[in-house]
Amino acid sequence: MKRTIRKVAILGSGVMGSRIALHFANIGVQVLLLDIVPREVNEAESKMGLTLEDKAVRNRLVNDALQSAVKSKPSPVYDPSMASRIITGNFDDDLSKIKDYDWIMEVVVERLDIKQSLFEKVELHRKKGSLITSNTSGIPMHMMCEGRSEDFRTHFAGTHFFNPPRYLRLLEIIPGPDTKPEIIDFLMDYGDRYLGKETVLCKDTPAFIANRIGVYAIISGMHTVEKMGLGVSEVDKLTGTVIGRAKSATFRTMDVVGLDTTVNVANNLYKTLEQDESRDKFKLPKIVEVLYEKKWLGDKTGQGYFNMIRHKDGSKELKEIDFETFEYKAVEKPKFKALEASKEIDNLKKRIKFLVNFDDRAGEFYRATFYDLFKYCSNRIPEISDELYRIDQAVTAGFGWEYGPFENWDILGVRDTVEKMKAAGEHPAAWVEEMLDAGHESFYKVEGGKRKYYDIRSKSYKEIPGIEEFIMLETLRAADKKLWGNAGATIYDLGDEVIGLEFHTKMNSLGAEVIEGINTAISMAEKQYKGLVIGNEGGNFSAGANLAMLFMFAGDQEYDEINLMIAQFQNTMMRVRFSSVPVVVAPHNMALGGGCEMSLHADAVQAHSELYMGLVEVGVGLIPAGGGTKEMVLRFSDRLNDGDVEMNLLQESFMNIAMAKVSTSAEEARGLGYLQTKDGITLNRKRVLADAKQKVIDLHNAGYTQPIQKTDIRVLGKSSLAMFEAGITGMRYGQYISEHDAKIARKLAWVMSGGDLSQPTLVSEQYLLDLEREAFLSLTGEKKTLERIHSILFKGKPLRN
Known part of the structure; x- marks a missing residue:
């Protein structure tokens, strides 16, 4: 049916x-x-x-x-x-x-x-x-x-x-x-x-899979916290993004969700699970019970493990609970040797293995909580699931972990970890040792280009069902599908005569390595493939251009180098637009600055529904100069005839850039003009790359023809400059913007108007790109722009000066 x-x-x-x-x-x-x-x-x-x-x-x-x-x-x-x-x-x-x-x-x-x-x-x-x-x-x-x-x-x-x-x-x-x-x-x-x-x-068992495992991990972990005498900030420092878990870590998450939610699940599980060998771990430790009795449930009650104190002078001060006195104290800044030593380890798998094996209190905490969780999960098969991969899927998707329990066990090495667990008094389920005795060393492996899991019943590896339509870069790496790579980018064979470019720099910023990767991928695709997908599986698609390199050149007043760098970036974006094969960009989460500009120049975009896209260069004292400003003029200036409506439309585009507006969804990105009707939206993040690949194939099969540069872009010259100037002056007099904000806005207005032209004129894409580059270059010589870039790079905060 x-x-x-x-x-x-x-x-x-x-x-x-x-x-x-x-x-x-x-x-x-x-x-x-x-x-x-x-x-x-x-x-x-x-x-x-x-x-x-x-x-x-x-x-x-x-x-x-x-x-x-x-x-x-x-x-x-x-x-x-x-x-x-x-x-x-x-x-x-x-x-x-x-x-x-x-x-x-x-x-x-x-x-x-x-x-x-x-x-x-x-x-x-x-x-x-x-x-x-x-x-x-x-x-x-x-x-x-x-x-x-x-x-x-x-x-x-x-x-x-x-x-x-x-x-x-x-x-x-x-x-x-x-x-x-x-x-x-x-x-x-x-x-x-x-x-x-x-x-x-899921099986119809108490709390199903995710809450059964996730709440066990939380409450059992609390017993370890209490035993080791760790503090709130110490635990949150250890259990957040450093080990691939949610940024809100443990206690901040409990405050946001509500302590009562976690406690109610834990209490119900304790009452229900009479046959669970670890049932007592669901008993509330004192550091949970006291707050629950006081009804300090987190954000919903105004205080929990953290409490934001609002002083009479309007200032705010964040405090955390002291587990000795259960009174609030100043938030600590914890330091662990393990975390300090792991700062340079960008690869999450390597960092997890390093931290768990480190000889300090952090390593002790990790070993205690990881080993206990591994034991518990191994004993839940076949009770809550016949297949181990379902436990990993549920925990990662429900609790925002990068890797599930069995995936983390694989990272640490199953055989080595079992020996260490037994030495620590934590014995896994018998089937784990039977698996090792049979010569199977991991819970997952890639074989024949397919990701497989160890099936306990058949004592063999089986393909994970339901993922055959996904493109997973980690699987492609394991299947030796890499075609080319450098320190910041990798090209893969996606199959069906389509290749994919992944970049993997910090925050997926667009530096020289990524630029090289884009050009190499396009050249490769033009020679022997149907087209190219640009996408990745990082936390964000791209946070934009590499500001550190720009800051270094600007600080040394190397303006020729900056000019060359901008020109190279512009030329690369134009290659994305004017390649002889279709290029589809697949952005997700943050696609800011250069990441947005790359999307604007693609033949098509296949975006994840959760898309935070915008041209945000104004925040660091610059304007979009990778074709972003040009592209917004191109998209909007010719849509309507002369008149006030056209002016309003151009002003809307100007304000999106001048106010660094960022979409809160892919749908909103359409309204802001960053996505077009031809662009697709995928709701399941794991399907984005596969959908982008299909879009490449569809464009190829429809008879893709290489586009040519436009020379008929309508700019309004003096008339739009006057409109923009009136708005900027009004905002400045009202003290809504600083003098430097006004300077940046005037540079942007100049580019979007096509300069000081006496009447509306048709110009080329290259004409606007040149204006972009000139404006950008001049702003890198401004002291206040350098101050803004410095604040982002070294303090992680935007500066309004």
Whole structure:
């Protein structure tokens, strides 16, 4: 049966329900969002003469929840206008409408009696064959569908989104006892392709996979923290990005999520898991229990492990809890020999291995927590999953870890780590030693160009299902698909006569090595391939040009070198635009400055939906000079005829650059003019490179023709210069911008106007590129520009001077 999801009904508009509704709206689905009817009118409604019979009152809870969600930060919706796809109502008046909906999702409070009561009403109205799922975080599926019809039970499953559903990649799919296999297959595929999720099939066990492992890691880790006498900042320093985990690390994450959330899961697991050999690790240590009893739950209560003190003079001071006195103290700046010694190790795998084996308190902490987690995960197979890769998928997608437990075990070396674990009194499950005895040295390996996992039941390696359509650069490296490389870039054979360029500098900045890589890749593609994909799997696509090199040249007043560097960058961007084969750029997360300019010049862009794209050079006292300013003029100046509307359109483009506007989604990037109609958006990050490759093939098969430079770009000269000058002067008089801001803005206005031309004129791309380069070069000679660059490079903060 072909199943299409056009309309989704979300039952329950709380924090999760309203945000899940908005994520469905993000992908274009019509949503019906329902909740209960208030028991009484509030004061404002009473003053308006409203009663419980009025629709505004009856839908107050759902409407307030939705509006609160739309306004929340980070935004759960790609663009606020998308919320219009949601229709609101209440259970009493509108539940019958679900008969027209393809998927009904329950997201009410975590109480079995309430869920069962709602499902009883749902069954009176849902059409046969429609999907019915519960977004529970732990209530067993078999209990929720007791007493329901066969059609209900066979179309029922758990769909556990993690909060916030737009940003966290995990979607756990939990079959009920009677769920049809094709329903599970559909949910797994739909979550992947349309919702952009890492869909993980789970058994119907307490807390499923991610929370079972993730909460164990947190609470068990707290016992180690307490035993070793570590402090809040010390732990957060050890458990963040340095080992490939979320920037918010441990205690900051608990404050953001809410301590009660973690505690409730831990308490429920302790009560439920009577046969779990590590059950006692779910008991709350004092450093958790005390804060929970005090109701210091984090951001939701105003204080938790951290407390932001607001002084009378308006200043703020961040403090952390002292685990000896449970009073707040100044935030510490912890120092560990291991972390100091690992600063120069950019490769995360090498850094993890270095840190875990380092002989100091940090290494001791890592060994204790890693070994304990490895033991626990090995013992959860086959209880929570028959396959070890599902545990890694769930933890990485749900908790933002770069590598899951078994992947980390591989990094450290399975055999060596088992010996060290046993010496420390931590014995893994018997199947691990059986695997080693059989000569299998790792949980994962690449064989025949495919990533495989060790399957416990067959005692052999099997291909990980569901990833055959993905392009994973790590797998290509292991499969010896590298064609060329230097210190900052690598070219791979992506198959089907398409090559891919990855850059891997710090923050993926665009320095000389990357420029060489782009030119080499284009030359290679032009000789013998259908086209080129430029993309990577780093935390960000690119933070922009290499400022350190520019700062060095500017400080030494090497302006000829700067001029040459800008010209080379411009020429490279123009090669991206005017190559004889299609070039598709695949940006994700941050694509700033030069990363944005590269995207602007591609034949097409295949962007990840989470895209923070913008021309931000003004922030360091410069203007876009890699063709970015030129490209924005090219895109907007010729769209309309003469007149005020055209002026407004050009001014909008000017303001985007002058204010360094950055999109908060790929959809918003369209509105800002960084993406065009021809550009694609992929929701699942792991599919971006594969979709970009397909776009290259499609362009090739459509008969790609090498474009030629434009010579008919319309610039407005004096008329737009006057408009820009009026705005800049007004902003300066109002003290909204500094004198240096005004100088930068005037340089930008000069380029976007085409100079001081007496009337609108048609100019070439090269004409605008020359103006860009001149403006950029002159700004590198400004003391205040150098101060801004210095602040970014050495303090990590923008400077307004």
